[in-house]
Amino acid sequence: MAQIERETNGQSGIGTTPILSVNNIEVIYDQVVLVLKGVSLAVPRGGIVSILGANGAGKTTTLKAISNLLKSEKGLVTKGIIEFDGRRVDNTTPNDLVSNGCVQVMEGRHCFAHLSIHENLLTGAFTRRNGKAAIQRDLDAVYEYFPRLRERRKSLAGYVSGGEQQMCAIGRAMMSRPKMILLDEPSMGLAPKIVEEIFGIVKTLNEAQGVSFLIAEQNTNMALRYATYGYILETGRIVLDGSADDLRQNEDVKEFYLGIADSNRTSFRDVKSYRRRKRWLA
Amino acid sequence: MGFFIEVLIGGLLSGVLYSLVALGFVVIFKASGVLNFAQGSMVLLAGLAFVRAQAFLGETFPFWISVAGGLAFAVAIMVIVAWLVEKFVLTRLINQSSLSLFMATIGLAFVIDELSQIAFGSEVYAVKIGIPREPIIVLTGLFDGGVLLNSVDLWAAIIAACLVLILVVFFQKTGTGLALRAVADDHAAAQSVGIPIPWTWLIIWSVAGLIALAAAVLWGTKVGIQYSIVFLAMKALPVLILGGFTSIPGAIVGGLLIGAGEKLAEVFIGSMIGGGIEYWFAYVVALIFLMIWPQGLFGERLIERI
Structure with a gap:
């Protein structure tokens, strides 16, 4: 873990000014359910950044907070600032945001x-x-x-x-004609071969059209292969972030997200107790 | 045979008016999934606005100006109503269940009923827009005595056909129509591609208002504009069940079938059991349809992938 630089203000260090910066946001659903507890992240212009985490960690909520689609689900950003392309998004409507160049591809495709x-x-x-x-x-x-x-x-x-x-x-x-696409779980329910194809196209669009991507994924392996930077989200907090290569080498990420363990723990019970001891410091 | 054709055509033509009212329901239901209980009240409001404005203008201006002015005034009123509904009813109920929205339209129906009568009066007003009232006799060569047609019904059919054509082109060929169909399919996805939902409501309620105006003018020519025109909306329900709640062609075909069916039933079956079946025939047909074909003739089948 030593080699991973922890930067709480979410600067990824790639490129110049980020196209998207999320600063310490808190999201509450239905005025009672606290879902995001201070999430910060940044996407550099022309970068591919990934948000990783298990079900219910808050990945989709983060994306919807950015694209302003939360309001229609009774969610509210109560703290923090989100800036897209130098402009704050809180008082814009989703359609203004789309015309400014930030568009979301929702989880589960949502084609008409x-x-x-x-x-x-x-x-x-x-x-x-x-x-x-x-x-x-x-x-x-x-x-x-x-x-x-x-x-x-x-x-x-x-x-x-x-x-x-x-x-x-x-x-x-x-x-x-977006500057940035928020891509929510592109791998959901798809065969590995198709997932590969989709990520390949994302890479192509990124390189050929200069579109920045923020991808929420559960398929950590795939996401870290294509993204340049990653954030790991657990129950509404970012617990780890770093360049994709660093994350891939990280022992905890290997253990919890990639399913690779190099120690000789063979039973599930060991993994659980290991995990309990090793609470993320957030 | 000549008599049968005459009853059939008469029924089809009166069915056109049912279709018109049903159309108003369909456009709103399609775009927002809400059954607009106030559609009948909108017909009343549009009719009253037109008749009163025309009468007012008719005192000083020539006939055709008063008709055009009346129509323009009624269109303006319907668009304003659409705007008010969007601002003060629908936006407040964003993300509520469609049942809540349905309840809201019931309330809206009473508000529109009463306000329109307070503003424009509550008597029976005749509509005169220059449609000839003499019956027409056609097909004299084919049948003995020919087939008698009501010319008001014939005009209504022509106007309704034009209206449907315009609506189909609007929904299928224009960018706005495409956006409206997208919203009908998936609200969330429509929002995510940047279609503003309140804007679509304004458009769709205005379109429903214009359809209400057409229905009001044509029904008004037959029976005059009065409060009871509100109950017309009730006749649209079996039409919708028959044709499907989401289909424009369904509303047309459903209206024609109900119109023709009830006239034929009245004349040929009614005489056997004592008559008067015209009033409930449509509802029985709707009930049977609900049991065997609940999505209606042209209703959208749910696309479900397994």
Whole structure:
């Protein structure tokens, strides 16, 4: 753990000013359930950053707090500051945020089931006002990145496979010409081969289009292979952060998230007691 | 045979008016999943606004200006109502269950009923928009004596057909229509791609208001604008159950089937059991449909992946 630099203000140290900075936010649902207890993180311009953690750790809540979709779920950011591209997000609506270049791909894809793939992609361009020709160009570009979507363009999104839905959701987000995409659990319910394909496309979009990504994932192995930086979230707190390589080498991450143990603990009971002793210092 | 055709066509044409009212329900239900109980009240309000404005303008201006002015005034009123509903009812009930929203529209129905009568009066007002009232006799070559048609019904059918065409083009071909269909499918996802939900409510309630205006003018031409027009909305419910709550073609076909069905039943079955079945025939059909085909003829089947 010594080699991992702990920086509480969430500066990742890559690039210049971060495109997104989240500073010590607290989120309360229904005015009683405290879900995030002071989360800070930063995404450098053009970077891929990952939030890792188990179910219920607060990954989705963090993303929704950023994209301002919390309000429609009775959640409220009660403390802290979120800045996207130099502007505070708290008083903007989700649609303003999309036009400013920050778009979320929600957990579970959320394609419009009764719309065709083509129409789904078009809805992504809703906030754009720069003419049909530009939108058509981007549509062609999305079909270049996702050739499978071109094949299925006439199909209703509800009837295509899970992988194709995920591609549709990412393609739809790309149609708004984002500077940054908040990607929530892209691997959910997909075959390993498809997950590989999706992450490969994320990498391509990042390199070719300069889109920054903040990815919430449970698939730690996959996320750390593609991200440059990672934050580990446990019950509403960031317990560890560092560059992807450092995290991959970290003994605790190996033990708890990658399922690799180099010691000779063989029974589950040992793991549990080990974990109890080794409470994260947060 | 000539008599049968005459009853059938008469029924179909009166069914067009049911379709119009049902359409108002469908557009709101499609976009927000709310059954708008106030649709009948909106018909009353639109009708009263039109009739009174037209009468007022008719005193000083020529006939066609008074009609156009009346329509413009009623359109403005319906858009203002849509805006008020969005601001003071729907936005306050964001994320509440659709049952709460339904209850809110019941309350809204009473408010609109009473306010519109306070503002525009509560008598029976005749609608005169220049539609000829003489019956038309067609197909004299085919049947002995021809087929008698009510010309008001015929005009209503033509206007309704145009309206449906406009709506279909609006929903299927325009960007706004696409956004509205997206919202109907998945509120959360629509928000995540940047479609502002309150804006879609304003649009959809305005569209429902315009449909209410069309229904009011056409029904008003037949029976006059009066409070009882509110109960028209009740006739739209079996139409919706038959055609499906989410389908524009469903509302049209459902209306036509109910209209034709109840007239034919009245004439050919009613005579056997003493008559008067026109009033409950639609509800019995709806009940049977609920048992065997609950999503209706054109209703959206839920897409579920396994």
